[in-house]
Amino acid sequence: MLAALIIVFREVLEAGLIVGVVLAASRGVAGRGRAVALGVLAGVAGSIIVAAFATQISSAFDGRGLELFTAAVLLLAVVMLTWHVVWMADHARALTARLRELSDSVEAGAQSVIVLGIATATAVMREGSEVVLFLSSIMLQNVDTAAGVALGSAGGLALGAAVSAVIYFGLTAIPLRRVFAVTGLLVTLVAGGLASEAIHQLSNAGLIAPALDATLWNTSWLLSDDSLLGRGLRVLLGYRDRPTALEAIAYVMTIGGILLLSSQHLAAGRTATANTSA
Amino acid sequence: MFSCVRKVPHATATSAIAAAFVLGVGFCAFSAHAADSVEVSISIKDHKFDPSQVKVAAGTPVKLTVSNLDATAEEFESRALRVEKIVAGKSSAVIRLNPLAKGSYPFVGEYHEQTAVGVVIAE
Numbered sequence: 503m504l505a506a507l508i509i510v511f512r513e514v515l516e517a518g519l520i521v522g523v524v525l526a527a528s529r530g531v532a533g534r535g536r537a538v539a540l541g542v543l544a545g546v547a548g549s550i551i552v553a554a555f556a557t558q559i560s561s562a563f564d565g566r567g568l569e570l571f572t573a574a575v576l577l578l579a580v581v582m583l584t585w586h587v588v589w590m591a592d593h594a595r596a597l598t599a600r601l602r603e604l605s606d607s608v609e610a611g612a613q614s615v616i617v618l619g620i621a622t623a624t625a626v627m628r629e630g631s632e633v634v635l636f637l638s639s640i641m642l643q644n645v646d647t648a649a650g651v652a653l654g655s656a657g658g659l660a661l662g663a664a665v666s667a668v669i670y671f672g673l674t675a676i677p678l679r680r681v682f683a684v685t686g687l688l689v690t691l692v693a694g695g696l697a698s699e700a701i702h703q704l705s706n707a708g709l710i711a712p713a714l715d716a717t718l719w720n721t722s723w724l725l726s727d728d729s730l731l732g733r734g735l736r737v738l739l740g741y742r743d744r745p746t747a748l749e750a751i752a753y754v755m756t757i758g759g760i761l762l763l764s765s766q767h768l769a770a771g772r773t774a775t776a777n778t779s780a
Numbered sequence: 781m782f783s784c785v786r787k788v789p790h791a792t793a794t795s796a797i798a799a800a801f802v803l804g805v806g807f808c809a810f811s812a813h814a815a816d817s818v819e820v821s822i823s824i825k826d827h828k829f830d831p832s833q834v835k836v837a838a839g840t841p842v843k844l845t846v847s848n849l850d851a852t853a854e855e856f857e858s859r860a861l862r863v864e865k866i867v868a869g870k871s872s873a874v875i876r877l878n879p880l881a882k883g884s885y886p887f888v889g890e891y892h893e894q895t896a897v898g899v900v901i902a903e
Contacts, residue, residue, distance in 0.1 A: 505891075556853075556866065556868045560868065560871070560873050561872070561874075565873065565876075566874070568865070568873075632866065635853045635866055638853070639852040639854075639891060640852075643852050702862070705878070706864075706875070707876060708841065708843070708876025708877075712878045717862075728859065746862075
């Protein structure tokens, strides 16, 4: 029961933190609840499919299949989060005004809501497939009763969801004037972390040249990736205790890229508005 | 308001370019050293690694095949090697290690940490 609780808690927390941050960053967008709910469902379905074909996926591409698949899923998430930040930067002003008036939420258009759903689905699928594999493994072993596993999993799910909810409500408590700046930055950092994780997967597939795969520093003595705080900060800020050169490059470039895109987009938006009003 | 919504496809294109850029860097970093890697095989049985000690030459890439003979899944995990990989029951997985500096690199089966322990020794 305890093993199930720990594993499920850890994976749910990792996915839940991303969902919590993205949800908080989408305040005032109509249909976000439904998009996230559908994303979670799609992610769970995806987890079961991935777990069922784990052996086939793993042995593809000379044993590199799982790493390549995970890297692709991660990069998809990075693209979705990038789109999300850029779109929100554009709409923050309108959203803030609407929220202040406590009027209806902003009709975001189908695309931005789909982005939200896909980002959620990728986060859930990545962590969920590990849960499914682990739980099916415990069931096979008969070391734990079905009831024990079910209880442990439910407890882990509840705990993980509770911590994610704390993050979400913490973020929504930020004053309205600042909320989109803070959540936008946080989503940007999450995207940076996912990009460096994608590089880590490619490194595990043996596809990164040794020079770029060299460890830059080791701060595991200070904060280990294994610790709960380390894991949390890894999801939220992209923290790694032993980053390689290319992981760091991917992190910095993704964050820089998103900041550049959103500032360009904002500037373009302002020029357009100025031209219309003139 | 409408003009804002219409701008989204533009954002798609730019973020796609950004993603392609990141991907590009990833693939530029590909190396062809896989050809001269050393192949080593170990197995997992009754939640133990066999052999539990893997000796490899330092400075050589290693292709480590882990065959799981148990019916249950295991996760090969090593902080020192920066590897975390699930090996499904009755199947095998390939773990690729870049050239290692001399030293020992412990690994565990995360689902059975009490019994599944081993070490890669690079010398």
